[in-house]
Amino acid sequence: MPDSQSNPVSEPAPAPFQRKGAIGRLAAIGVVVAVIAGLFLYAGGWLTPHALTPATMVNTFEHLNGVHDGFRRNHAKGVGVTGYFESNGQGQALSKAQVFQPGRVPLVGRLAFAGGMPFAADSPHDVRSLALLFKTADGEEWRTGMINIPIFPVNNPQDFHAFLVATSPDPSTGKVNGAAAGAFIGAHPETQAALKILGGNAPTSGFGDSPYYALNAFRFVNAKGESTPVRWWAKPDQSFAPANAAPADAATPGSAPPPTPPPDKNFMFDAVIAQIHSAPLHWHLMVIVGQPGDPTAQAASQWPADRQQIDVGTITIDAIQSEDTSPVRDINFDPTVLPDGISVSDDPLLSARSAAYSQSFTRREGEKKIPSAVSTAEVQK
Amino acid sequence: MSTTSNPAQFAFLSRILHWLMAALLIAMLFIGVSMVRSLGDYHWLLAIHRPLGITILILALIRLVTRLSNRTPPLPPTVPSSERAIMKLSEFLMYALFIALPLVGWAMLSAGHYPIVMFGSFHLPPILPARPELYATLRKTHTILAYLLFLAFLAHMSGVLFHQWVIRDGFLGRMLPWTVRPQKGEGRG
Numbered sequence: 218m219p220d221s222q223s224n225p226v227s228e229p230a231p232a233p234f235q236r237k238g239a240i241g242r243l244a245a246i247g248v249v250v251a252v253i254a255g256l257f258l259y260a261g262g263w264l265t266p267h268a269l270t271p272a273t274m275v276n277t278f279e280h281l282n283g284v285h286d287g288f289r290r291n292h293a294k295g296v297g298v299t300g301y302f303e304s305n306g307q308g309q310a311l312s313k314a315q316v317f318q319p320g321r322v323p324l325v326g327r328l329a330f331a332g333g334m335p336f337a338a339d340s341p342h343d344v345r346s347l348a349l350l351f352k353t354a355d356g357e358e359w360r361t362g363m364i365n366i367p368i369f370p371v372n373n374p375q376d377f378h379a380f381l382v383a384t385s386p387d388p389s390t391g392k393v394n395g396a397a398a399g400a401f402i403g404a405h406p407e408t409q410a411a412l413k414i415l416g417g418n419a420p421t422s423g424f425g426d427s428p429y430y431a432l433n434a435f436r437f438v439n440a441k442g443e444s445t446p447v448r449w450w451a452k453p454d455q456s457f458a459p460a461n462a463a464p465a466d467a468a469t470p471g472s473a474p475p476p477t478p479p480p481d482k483n484f485m486f487d488a489v490i491a492q493i494h495s496a497p498l499h500w501h502l503m504v505i506v507g508q509p510g511d512p513t514a515q516a517a518s519q520w521p522a523d524r525q526q527i528d529v530g531t532i533t534i535d536a537i538q539s540e541d542t543s544p545v546r547d548i549n550f551d552p553t554v555l556p557d558g559i560s561v562s563d564d565p566l567l568s569a570r571s572a573a574y575s576q577s578f579t580r581r582e583g584e585k586k587i588p589s590a591v592s593t594a595e596v597q598k
Numbered sequence: 599m600s601t602t603s604n605p606a607q608f609a610f611l612s613r614i615l616h617w618l619m620a621a622l623l624i625a626m627l628f629i630g631v632s633m634v635r636s637l638g639d640y641h642w643l644l645a646i647h648r649p650l651g652i653t654i655l656i657l658a659l660i661r662l663v664t665r666l667s668n669r670t671p672p673l674p675p676t677v678p679s680s681e682r683a684i685m686k687l688s689e690f691l692m693y694a695l696f697i698a699l700p701l702v703g704w705a706m707l708s709a710g711h712y713p714i715v716m717f718g719s720f721h722l723p724p725i726l727p728a729r730p731e732l733y734a735t736l737r738k739t740h741t742i743l744a745y746l747l748f749l750a751f752l753a754h755m756s757g758v759l760f761h762q763w764v765i766r767d768g769f770l771g772r773m774l775p776w777t778v779r780p781q782k783g784e785g786r787g
Contacts, residue, residue: 229761239764240713242608242763242764243760243763243764245759245763246756246759246763246764249755250752250755251757253752256628257627257628257631258680260628260631260632260633261632262632262635268635270635270636270637271634271635271636271640272635272636317729331765353717356721357713357715357719357721358713373638374637374638390689417723428767432760460627517670544711544728547710547711547730547732547733548711549710549711549712551712553641554712554713554715556719557718557719558719560642561641564638565643566636568636568637568640568641568761569640571637571640571641571644572640572641573637577731578710579734579737582675582710582731582733582734582737583730583734583735
């Protein structure tokens with residue numbers, strides 16, 4: 218090796234390179250590197266490939282529903298909505314978040330069906346969601362994803378994954394494995410209790426007459442630094458209309474079944490589009506105030522019915538857009554995006570939702586976007 | 599008797615920043631790699647990851663200025679010129695990563711339509727418009743750069759330890775936070 222510089226180092230190293238013990242010292246370096254690299258691999262999960270991670274959670278959704286490029290892996294079929302939240306100031310005693318000061322805050326939101334099929338037919342028996350993003354003048358954001366059932370069937374992400382696998386139709390047969398579902402429910406009394414409560418709730422007919430519940434507990438922190446466990450839900454102003462029990466009127470004996478065409482695949486979205494075009498929809502944002510000792514990490518159970526509920530303001534939805542034009546297609550309604558004054562509780566589902574939503578978001582944002590089931594033309598009808 | 603005047607060592611501020619950033623960066627790499635595979639711990643790890651990343655960005659900028667405005671101590675004669683070139687390149691690469699990683703993270707959150715929450719109500723403005731395809735690219739870039747930084751850190755540490763333990767040229771002394779007398783010591787004062 219030619220060494221043009223006047224560097225005194227070349228073949229016969231004059232440096233005090235001590236051969237004695239050099240192998241041992243080299244090995245020591247190797248050990249240090251191996252330990253650090255090993256810890257890094259362990260931390261990154263490469264040594265525990267079967268652990269439940271956000272990626273495996275989303276893989277399961279993809280396995281059960283198929284991969285639909287560009288769409289959310291859950292709550293895939295939806296529309297964008299906009300409106301505003303009119304705070305009445307009642308929330309300020311519990312939370313210092315600017316959103317609770319009296320006044321108006323713009324809202325961007327999304328109405329959707331749970332499930333990973335972006336072109337599935339609407340059904341009032343499927344779980345529906347209302348996701349909202351409140352953005353206050355101070356630049357802070359509050360994102361919340363709520364669904365039309367008051368409690369969740371499970372309490373933690375591991376159980377959720379197992380529940381999902383046990384109770385979803387097998388993608389190859391299209392059938393639920395009754396034995397697996399039964400085994401899961403049998404082993405989880407909290408799920409059994411939750412399903413009993415949920416089974417007693419008649420589903421509403423549409424998006425507008427549904428209540429939407431945040432499910433998980435959070436904490437409100439007020440200006441004095443006092444922290445209160447809370448849950449919230451959106452109580453509809455639109456009056457309740459029960460979902461039609463599908464083939465009820467076909468029971469008339471002797472006469473031919475009336476030639477009612479099967480409902481349009483988007484009939485519930487079409488209904489809410491028509492509703493919003495005729496008049497804005499309203500919900501009251503209700504905060505359930507927890508007492509000390511109320512569990513904050515059990516989304517599968519309700520707090521006692523006598524807990525104080527504070528109406529903190531009105532949610533108004535006055536416009537609706539196809540996902541093709543709405544910004545919500547590219548917004549992750551991560552429930553842990555919270556303003557100062559609202560914080561997460563110890564509910565492990567909150568962190569898990571954040572992690573899994575992020576995984577789903579990252580995947581779909583990198584994929585080719587195809588038009589959503591509810592088109593731009595449809596929302597203008 | 600200034601603490602920065604020892605010609606055999608980096609400037610005092612550089613040395614302090616080096617070790618502080620080393621601790622923060624290693625913590626950051628481990629937080630990052632655990633966070634993305636975690637469900638229950640994702641939220642609190644992410645809540646640390648964002649402000650820690652911005653802290654590292656600020657420290658890296660201060661360190662860059664310190665590095666450029668101070669003389670660097672001479673390399674021991676045990677460093678051949680070929681290795682000098684590698685050292686220069688790796689130093690440049692590491693500085694570039696210290697600055698690029700947090701910037702890509704910040705840009706990625708901006709493009710992903712996320713608020714860039716630091717602590718309390720303090721948050722940073724977006725540095726890019728919300729654009730899905732940009733988010734996806736930056737998200738991947740963030741991961742690749744992080745792995746690259748981890749490998750650069752291992753290589754850097756191995757190289758220094760090789761000098762320190764095998765060649766035994768007192769190489770590490772140039773960066774130790776306390777004062778190390780030059781090997782041909784001219785004593786203190």
